[in-house]
Amino acid sequence: MPSPAARHRDNAPDALSVLNAVFGLPAFRGAQEEIVRHVSGGGNCLVLMPTGGGKSLCYQLPSLLRDGCGIVVSPLIALMRDQVAGLLEAGVKAAVLNSTLTFEEANDVERRLLAGDLDLLYVAPERLLTPRCLNLLGRAKIALFAIDEAHCVSQWGHDFRPEYIGLSVLAERFPDVPRIALTATADDLTRKEIADRLGLADAPRFVASFDRPNIRYEIVEKQNAPTQLKAFIDERHAGDAGIVYCLSRAKVEDTAAALTKAGIPALPYHAGLDASVRARNQDRFINEDGVVMVATIAFGMGIDKPDVRFVAHLDLPKSIEAYYQETGRAGRDGKPSSAWMAYGLSDIVQQRRMIDESTGSDAFKRVSVGKLDALVGLAETAGCRRSRLLGYFGEAVSAGNCGNCDNCLSPPQLRDGKVAAQKLLSCAYRTGQRFGAMHLIDVLVGRLTERVTQFGHDKLSVFGIGSELNEKQWRSVVRQLVAMGHLQADSEAFGALKLTETARAVLKGETDVMLREAPAGARVRASRSKSRRGDLAPRATDEGRHNDAGLQTDLRAWRSEIARKRGVPAYVVLHDSTIDGIAASRPTTLNELRNIPGIGDKKLEHYGDELIALVRAAEA
Known part of the structure; x- marks a missing residue:
């Protein structure tokens, strides 16, 4: 008996009727209809659409509307498995071709493809590029090629995967088959490389709004991150499913153990765990309610779980793209969710060290530093975080209060920080630009530590000139001057703070410096999220x-x-x-x-x- 998709395709290939019959949806969202009609008509394109924005339908529907089978290139087995399961539930003939199949199972999938018995086939990039698979595709009727997570093709992207580069072969070997590349995040540099590598330079780009109004963005100063995380979960997301990102495997293990001890069901996930343990923990996270996954960035891409209520970062990501991609895993169902991050100066030093010690080219390192600086600017901004985030992706936003980030819910006060900045910069200069933030703060507040006296810094003119601010306030000044580009953390000298070219103008009084300070006792209320689009979760009576x-x-x-x-x-x-x-x-x-x-x-x-x-x- 033919599937609902096949019946509609045979009778009248109308996109809206298939959308309703197969997926039960009454209407398209945003640019979906335009994209579907473009690809169904044989056109190539690049689609940038936020997580939860409906990217999958942009290739699933054209696959059902065109003759042949849609080939979906996907980097993760979990993504393939869940999407195929959902399609089978909807009556679509879908299958995977990856390393999880036995030889007999793979042969059966190949037979069905050649027989025209599949609507969609999900293939891993390394599998697709084998001579056997390319030969198989050459003998089959192909409706389209969809390259999901297309940012993986770019060395400037946050999740570069070398096997994706080989996908340029699709344009060469199958020039008459439409190709659609999709990603949830890419800046201009990454978009250009995606288009160049996949032969889409002349194809139209469909760029949806990157705004996720249901997500509340909040960035706090890192003090005791595990304690801060537990308080955040207890106050805002008790009993909710969430993801916590850490930079190291050891921190993943320690954080998961601490949350479990505190009565929060938490599981670790990182590449050092046995594959069976990772699979078991991932299955529990996906299938059970209220589980918190503590993970490195090895976890997340392709996870379709719609009810993740929060994403927390205990370490600074590499870039705004990575931050946006990872926080976007919260609230895929459109309900109020949180993106929370604890951040400190040590995070900047650590990320700079990783960039400097990488094997990348000088150009790659320069771009990486620029991306890190943009993220630090987001963390230290006194304005709307949502506007800053959207502006990074080139999206014009109306000025004003978004109503759903910490800075808009509890606006920070600004003060003239020129004198404080001059004191800090002078202190860094007079101590030889060889010391980190804590030592400089000790000198500024007049603290006679062993190191201060050892180097004779208690005899300097800057000793004790900053006693009007406490240690926490000085740390904030340091971070903001780094974010403004007046100070730079030297990763080779264990975080020593050095003056940049712009610092001279500050010292001369030629540059104004406005610093952010949190209002005394200010806290972001743990209330329902609202945005400029109105109440996101109307309460029933x-x-x-x-x-x-x-x-x-x-x-x-x-x-x-x-x-x-x-x-x-x-x-x-x-x-x-x-x-x-x-x-x-x-x-x-x-x-x-x-x-x-x-x-x-x-x-x-x-x-x-x-x-x-x-x-x-x-x-x-």
Whole structure:
């Protein structure tokens, strides 16, 4: 029996009818329809769309509308597995071709491809580039090539993967097959390299808004990061699923253990763990509620879990692209979520050292330093973080309060910091530009430490001239001067602070310096997120919440049981938004149920009677 997708393709290849029949969605979002029609018509393109913005539909639908099978190049097995599971649930004939298959299973997939029995096939880049696979594709009817996570092709991107460079062969060997490259984040330099390497220089670029208004951005000064993290989770996200990123494997292990000891279910994930342990921890995170994954950047790309309520960073990422990509894993379902980071001067020193010690070219190092500086600027800005973030990607934003970042919710005070800046810069200069922040602060506040007296710095004119500020305030001054580019942390000298060319103008009084200081006792309220787009999570009435709660509980329990039996994540069966829709509208007929977003033809066929029975039982 043909799939719903095949029936619609054979009868009338209308994008909207397939969207509704297969995926149960009533309308396109943003530029989706334009992209789908462009690719369905045989056009190439580059798509930049935020996580949760609906990138997958931009190649899944054209694959169903065109003759042949859509080939999706994906870097991660987890992404392939979850997407194929979701497509199979929707009645789409989808499969994977990767290292997890046995020889017999791979042969069966290849046979189905040649027989025209597949709508979509997900392939790892290293597998696709083998002579056997390229020969296979040459004999098959191909609808399109979709290169997902396309930023991996760029050496300027935050997740460069050498095997992606070989994908240029697709344009050479299959010039008449449309190619669509997709990514959630790329600056101008990365976009240009994606287009050049994949033969898309003349193809149109569809750039959606990078704004994720449901995500609250918050960056705090790092003091005791594990304690700060626990307080953040307890206050804002108790019982929620989340991801915590750390730079080192040891810190991952220690943080996961500390959270577990504090009663927060946390699991570690890094490349040093046995593959079976990583797989088991990832499965628990995806399938269970309220699990916190503590991980290095080895974890995350391709994770489709929609209800991750927070992403926390205990170390500074490498760039704004990396920060945006990682924080974007929160709130894929559009509900209020948090991006929280603890940051300090030591993070800048550590990242600079990693850049300097890398084997990259001088050009690569210069670009990397520029990207790091942009991220430090985001961390130290006194203005709206969302505007700063969007501006980095070239998106024009209206001035004003976004209503959903720490600086907009609790605006920092600004003061004339010229004198403080001059004192700090003078101290760094007079001590030989050979010492880090703590030593300079000791000198400024007049603290007679062993090192201060050892080097005779208690005899300098700058000794004790900064006693009007405390240590915490001076640390803030140091970070802001580094962010402004007046000071530079020397990674080769263990974080020694050196003056830059712009520091001379500050010392001469020719440059104004406005410094940010947190209002006394100011805290970001742990309230519901709002943005300039209005209330993101409208509350039901008390009566509505009471009436829906029992049905929602029953629906979630039913979903969990179905997911367990089918061996798929719960959100593959039904998204939370679909459960919310059923609980709110309480359909009592199949026709009424079919109108709920997320209920396509196949899900209505599979689950319709059971869902109606649950609704009727709740009404009894």
